[in-house]
Amino acid sequence: MKEIKRLPDAELAVMQAIWSLQPPVTAADVQQHTEKNWKATSVLTFLSRLCEKGFLRCEKEGRQNFYTPLIGQEQYLQRESRSFVERLCGGSVKNLVASLSDAGALTEDDIDELRAFLDAQAK
Template identity: 45%
Template sequence: MRRLPDSELEMMMIIWDVGRPVTRAEIEMQLPKERQLSATTILSFLSRLQEKGFVDVYREGKTNVYKAVVPKEEYLQEESRSIWKRLYQNSIGNFMTALGSGEELSEEDLDELQEFLDRERRERGI
């Protein structure tokens, strides 16, 4: 699966988060106020997404409607594997060093991480 540029990923995140087929105007309304794009720009991104097989387009009256073809979870899992491989050389130590080297992790983040690890161990019978 191809990695999406940030601008196209932004469109896909909107489509995925809405959870149903959407029009260009609906996508435009979901963009943050500081990230307003022209209709032409949005249509260009949607056209590229269609060419790459991420969305299907069909007509309802005079309006194009865009439907996600690639599930969000599938894309995010693939992207996570790619980041893991490229940036951390498949090393949990490298990842944890990068993650823990700043002060970005709150107590809640650490609790969530511990809960994840505990759940993984239970599911694996460890």
């Protein structure tokens, strides 16, 4: 599998909009489904960059471009999760969870969910 590059926040927001829609999508679809108030030219720039990076395929039909994701949301999430844990926690998931716990970011419900998830993974 080729290396998936980390996306800047704006390009990630565009990809999240595309992943939430039924592809293929247009630039106007993306512009309507992001929480940002980007101009059409900005959205087109982001879409162009994402095509260059291999995240999207662009197909022209008449005067309209249609964009289809080449990398799925789950695939990107898995890669980013691994990278995050490696960069910030030395590759240790335990250190990540301990850090969240020490910061008071885990509720009892979160801990119960984690425990149930880990128990299910062990089976």
